[in-house]
Amino acid sequence: MATAILRNPQDFITCPDTGQNLNKPAISLAKANIFTAIVFLLAGGALGLLVALTRWPAIHILPSELFYIALTGHGAAVLLFWCHFFEVGVAYYFVTSPINARLATPKIAWFSFWLMLIGAAMATVMVLIGQATVMFSAYPPLKAHPLFYVGVILFAVGALIPMFIIIATLIKAKNERTYTGSMPLASFGILIYAIIAIFTWVMGAVIMIPTLLWSMGLIHNMDAQMYRVVFWALAHSTQQMNIVVHITIWYTLAAVLFGARPLNEKVSRMAFVLYLFALQLGSVHHLLSDPGSSFAWRTFNTSYAGYLAVLGSLIHGLTVPGGIELAQRRRGLSHGLFEWLRKAPWANPVFSGFFLSLVLFGFLGGITGVTMSNQQINMIIHNTVYVPGHFHGTVATGTTLAFFAFSYWIVPLLTRHKLAFPGLARMSTYLFGLGMGTFAVFFMAAGHLGVPRRHWDITYADASLPFQFSATVQMLVTVAEIGAVIGGTGALFYLISILGTFMGKTVEKGALPPLAEPAGVVAARLHGGTEPHIKGLEVPGSLVLCLTLLTFLIIYYFAQYKYLATIWGIR
Amino acid sequence: MADFDSPTENPEDADPVSGWQAFMDDPSMLLFLGIASPTLLYTLWGVMEVLSVPVAGY
Numbered sequence: 001m002a003t004a005i006l007r008n009p010q011d012f013i014t015c016p017d018t019g020q021n022l023n024k025p026a027i028s029l030a031k032a033n034i035f036t037a038i039v040f041l042l043a044g045g046a047l048g049l050l051v052a053l054t055r056w057p058a059i060h061i062l063p064s065e066l067f068y069i070a071l072t073g074h075g076a077a078v079l080l081f082w083c084h085f086f087e088v089g090v091a092y093y094f095v096t097s098p099i100n101a102r103l104a105t106p107k108i109a110w111f112s113f114w115l116m117l118i119g120a121a122m123a124t125v126m127v128l129i130g131q132a133t134v135m136f137s138a139y140p141p142l143k144a145h146p147l148f149y150v151g152v153i154l155f156a157v158g159a160l161i162p163m164f165i166i167i168a169t170l171i172k173a174k175n176e177r178t179y180t181g182s183m184p185l186a187s188f189g190i191l192i193y194a195i196i197a198i199f200t201w202v203m204g205a206v207i208m209i210p211t212l213l214w215s216m217g218l219i220h221n222m223d224a225q226m227y228r229v230v231f232w233a234l235a236h237s238t239q240q241m242n243i244v245v246h247i248t249i250w251y252t253l254a255a256v257l258f259g260a261r262p263l264n265e266k267v268s269r270m271a272f273v274l275y276l277f278a279l280q281l282g283s284v285h286h287l288l289s290d291p292g293s294s295f296a297w298r299t300f301n302t303s304y305a306g307y308l309a310v311l312g313s314l315i316h317g318l319t320v321p322g323g324i325e326l327a328q329r330r331r332g333l334s335h336g337l338f339e340w341l342r343k344a345p346w347a348n349p350v351f352s353g354f355f356l357s358l359v360l361f362g363f364l365g366g367i368t369g370v371t372m373s374n375q376q377i378n379m380i381i382h383n384t385v386y387v388p389g390h391f392h393g394t395v396a397t398g399t400t401l402a403f404f405a406f407s408y409w410i411v412p413l414l415t416r417h418k419l420a421f422p423g424l425a426r427m428s429t430y431l432f433g434l435g436m437g438t439f440a441v442f443f444m445a446a447g448h449l450g451v452p453r454r455h456w457d458i459t460y461a462d463a464s465l466p467f468q469f470s471a472t473v474q475m476l477v478t479v480a481e482i483g484a485v486i487g488g489t490g491a492l493f494y495l496i497s498i499l500g501t502f503m504g505k506t507v508e509k510g511a512l513p514p515l516a517e518p519a520g521v522v523a524a525r526l527h528g529g530t531e532p533h534i535k536g537l538e539v540p541g542s543l544v545l546c547l548t549l550l551t552f553l554i555i556y557y558f559a560q561y562k563y564l565a566t567i568w569g570i571r
Numbered sequence: 572m573a574d575f576d577s578p579t580e581n582p583e584d585a586d587p588v589s590g591w592q593a594f595m596d597d598p599s600m601l602l603f604l605g606i607a608s609p610t611l612l613y614t615l616w617g618v619m620e621v622l623s624v625p626v627a628g629y
């Protein structure tokens with residue numbers, strides 16, 4: 001085996017807890033990005049709570065104008081700014097530490113950070129002062145103040161630059177031989193993320209620049225359908241960036257907590273490549289009920305290509321828990337199907353957040369995402385609260401929960417501060433998972449009964465044509481919003497704990513909780529490698545979990561078609 | 572400072588890199604294919620279809 005070489009050791013510090021070599025500029029940038037992300041989550045979470053308390057029929061707290069400001073602000077602050085600042089921050093870590101690399105061009109990385117921050121602040125202010133009440137999708141003919149679009153464009157350009165820095169860092173590391181063999185899986189995941197991001201942010205520019213000109217009155221006609229096609233190349237792909245990063249985090253946390261390795265690294269890598277080719281094509285599932293495009297375009301992208309991406313997800317869904325199961329069984333936890341899981345560290349928020357995110361993402365976000373990508377089924381849920389129900393299953397209980405779990409590990413690692421308020425941290429993952437999970441499930445049920453999304457008042461009190469939803473619907477929406485409040489409380493506990501950690505005191509050693517393996521081995525595990533000679537049967541518990549998911553998917557699919565047949569009978 | 576001469580502790584970690592894996596480790600190839608695929612199959616194809624819808628006469 002060739003030997004890895006360290007260039008400029010003075011640019012690194014070694015973590016006494018994990019044995020990793022941390023590149024100093026990358027750590028500062030990661031901390032700044034993650035901290036900013038958390039501030040946006042605070043703002044966006046508060047707005048989300050106000051939205052939930054308005055949609056809760058018995059409370060109905062905001063008047064309509066403020067409701068739509070809060071809804072737009074919530075969508076932008078959490079979906080765009082929380083997720084993408086956080087992702088850029090962790091990406092800087094993933095492309096440096098696991099491969100002993102130095103970040104390329106830190107000065108440009110700082111420049112991009114400020115661009116993102118100025119853009120995000122500008123867009124948020126325009127929303128909060130009521131000059132951009134266009135929802136996060138900003139569909140024409142809804143028009144915002146030009147400064148809102150300028151803010152979004154600055155943010156997108158700022159978020160694009162780090163992707164080239166990431167790729168340059170990886171190429172430089174390879175050339176300087178800072179690692180040997182194949183690129184570690186975590187860094188590879190981030191490479192895939194960066195490529196998807198380049199497509200995404202370029203699409204953002206392609207659609208936002210004409211929209212800016214239109215808002216300034218320089219272009220007179222904005223084609224609503226053309227906007228939607230290109231907008232979803234941007235907006236859906238940002239979700240794929242989220243997914244790729246949170247899956248990279250799953251693999252990393254499995255390695256950190258259990259010393260687990262992917263069952264087969266090459267297969268996991270292939271699953272990331274499937275994402276690269278097929279995931280963004282699923283953007284069409286936002287347009288399935290729109291006019292103006294052919295059945296071939298819709299079906300090729302969502303059904304044929306989309307299923308390749310689903311295959312990728314099923315692979316990750318088996319290999320991540322499978323790696324943990326194998327590591328646990330080797331430690332002697334091999335009774336029955338699930339001793340390895342029962343005896344996992346459920347009181348550690350790094351684990352609970354990670355595992356709940358894995359399960360909830362698969363069952364709530366994944367299964368519903370696959371079925372609603374079907375042309376016929378899409379028609380029964382289009383523009384209902386089923387849609388926010390589904391995507392809180394992906395971005396909240398999937399991505400955000402994984403980011404919570406990872407923060408509890410990475411923030412102490414980067415700051416060398418002990419986790420503050422560990423009791424709150426412990427509760428946060430359960431409250432957020434349970435609350436947002438309830439919100440998602442009950443919103444999806446209400447969506448099936450026709451409750452529209454983004455609606456200020458489902459009692460239609462001031463509508464000229466009276467309409468009343470049944471008591472069942474009122475109950476479903478109420479339970480969903482109770483779930484949202486519980487989830488919001490979980491998010492608040494997370495924020496208190498993580499902001500407290502940022503402000504804590506530096507410790508020499510022991511900032512991180514005790515790890516399953518000695519420091520040097522943890523660092524090596526992050527480098528990856530494959531479990532030798534694994535066929536899958538060595539991990540029966542994970543196989544059962546995956547087959548349960550698959551069975552549930554099949555039953556759910558049939559149930560949706562049955563439902564379609566009852567409400568839209570063919571006689 | 573950790574030992575940089577042995578970034579992996581287990582000899583089995585040092586899998587030989589197959590040709591396929593080396594291909595997958597090549598950022599420029601992945602970058603090209605990863606941008607070309609959605610640009611052609613989603614964006615260009617989708618935009619062409621919207622463009623081909625006849626404009627209503629007022």
Ligand code: HEM
Pocket residue numbers: 044045048049051052055071072074075076078079082083135136137385388392395396400452453454455484485487488491
């Ligand atoms: C903190 C806990 C959260 C609460 C209480 C919450 C609550 C809500 C509620 C009630 C809606 C309104 C749905 C509708 O009326 O159509 C909503 C919409 C939305 N939420 Fe959340 N949510 C939370 C977390 C998140 C997270 C973490 C994300 C993304 C990472 C997210 C992204 C969105 C988006 C994109 C919308 C749609 C906005 C729009 O329609 O323009 N939410 N949320």
